[in-house]
Amino acid sequence: MNTQETGAIAVFGGTGQQGGAVVDALLARGARVRALVRSPDSDRAQALATRGVELSAVRIDDPATTVAALKAVDAFYFMTPEANSLEEVEEEVRVGAALVDAAAAARVPHVVFNSVFGADRETGVPHHDSKHRIEEYLELSGLRATMVRPTAFMENFATVMAPSVEDGTIVLRLPLPDDIALKMISIKDIGQVAASILLGTADVPGGAVEVIGDELTGSRIAAAFGAHAGLPARYEALPLSVLGNDLDKAMFRQFAEASEYPSDLAAVRAIEPSTRDLAEWIRSTGWTAPTDLVRS
Incomplete structure (x- = not known):
């Protein structure tokens, strides 16, 4: 796919570590990137703009803003804010569901959700099970979706x-x-894997990949x-x-x-050999x- 001749790749979470790594990888491959941000005037958002990233202001409590930001994109990557308390778990699920609804309303061709290792099952870890719930909601949406499930970060x-x-x-x-x-992956490599999937240069059998380096x-x-x-x-x-x-x-x-x-390191390197x-x-x-x- 040559994204410069077609639509942009939309990214929600591009001002954070993992989403930022996705933006980096997409820009390095010549893709057009549209970052969905809550505060376009923030230093992190403006840093993206100076690199040629298009900024679209969205408000989760105003679905129309997110639907408009997702119109005519080729693919949409999103991650949800990490929950640091039990109270924040429900907010994470709410944000994820709102983004899925917006993608469905905008008829996004392909959605990539940055989840977590083990999210295909309930683990008893509240801020991992929240992603399990979002995955289930995304699967029920009818959208073409791929789950990217990273493990522990080498950066730690x-x-x-x-x-x-x-x-x-x-x-x-x-x-x-x-x-x-310990299963682990570099944040930079999460971005590389996600970019390969978003740009259609890699197939993910079963629609999900455990990202392990x-x-x-x-x-x-x-x-x-x-x-x-x-x-x-x-x-x-x-x-x-x-x-x-x-x-x-x-x-x-x-x-x-x-x-x-079991880990399938070969599957990850089949998507992104540089992992x-x-x-x-x-x-x-x-x-x-x-x-x-x-x-x-």
Whole structure:
């Protein structure tokens, strides 16, 4: 599909991390992008505009604005605001349903929903089950739809799950047993996969793909960072009690349970061959070991 000769690709969530990665990938491939935004004057929206992205102001409580923004587009990518509390779960579902209704009213040819790994079943994780409900609603809409289901983000190893260096050793600590392999993907690669689907350059059998770039136990993750830094490495499993809230505890339980389900890394690379494993992500991001913490 040559989007420059036909319609635009609409993106809702383009000012966020995952939606922004989709915009990046689409622009890199020469696609016309229309970002559906709530605040066109915001710094993030204006940053998109300076790159040639068309901005369309939408209000979820005014369906006509979203329907108008979706007229004559070739495809529509959307993700819903991540729920950080049980109260926000219902709001996430409401937003998702409103976007599906608008896409149906605008007769969008193809909708791609950025969901989450395991959303084809109820998991007991509130902010994952919300996406399960949106997927069900989308399937009932009659629209041609593809579900993109990412796993844990590799980028978390640069922030909340970052390894430390202690007495010359890379140390990684996670609330995950060491016999459990964590499924993971880079946010940039989520964007690449979604762009390939939106532009019609890849087929997704069954209408859904679990987006996984690598699957490693804690010890192997630590070893990957150690190999890059040229340092010994070890992994220490933590109890779930170290997590600050019930949503995070439920999510890490789901990470552990997800290891019981087979991963198809080849299916992801069939869609986007450039999808990176963890070692490639570490190299490509220029990750460097943090300052050594010398224990007394």
